[in-house]
Amino acid sequence: MQFVKPNFGRVIAAGLIDGALYIGFFVCLFQYVNLPVIVKTHPNKSLFFGFILYRFIAILFLRGTLGMRTFNLVFVNEEEAETGFTEKLLASIFILFRGVDYYQEVRSYA
Structure with a gap:
């Protein structure tokens, strides 16, 4: 598959898009679901760690978050090869400026 820098x-x-969807999800969750005491007492930490968990699961299993899939973006390492588990883990937590970056998939419909 070919990739270009978006x-x-x-x-x-x-x-x-990811932020809006995630905040909307958490607003609905806090509004309509009876949450454990730990989440109610530390909502900021729950929001932060929940976002990291969402990004990690989406990047690991779906090759990208919903916002990334909307714009046809994937994480690719500097050799333009698929990222490994460790790279996906780090990319879901940190903003990586060396090694792993966003690329757009080029699809040919021939």
């Missing part, structure tokens, strides 16, 4: 706007838009 413009920065697509990456930002994908992040905004």
Whole structure:
């Protein structure tokens, strides 16, 4: 598969979609679900760790979050090869500026 470097706007838009979906999910969760005491007493930490867990599961199993899939973005290492487990783990937690970056999949419909 071929990959090209996307413009920065697509990456930002994908992040905004992910953030909006995640915040909407947590608002509904806090509003309608009886949550454990630990989540109610530490909502900021729960939100932060929940977002990391969401990104990790989505990147590991779906090759990208919902925002990334909307804009056809994937994580690829500097050799333009699929990322391994460790790279996916680090990419879901940190913003990596060396080694792993966003790329857009080029699909040919021939």
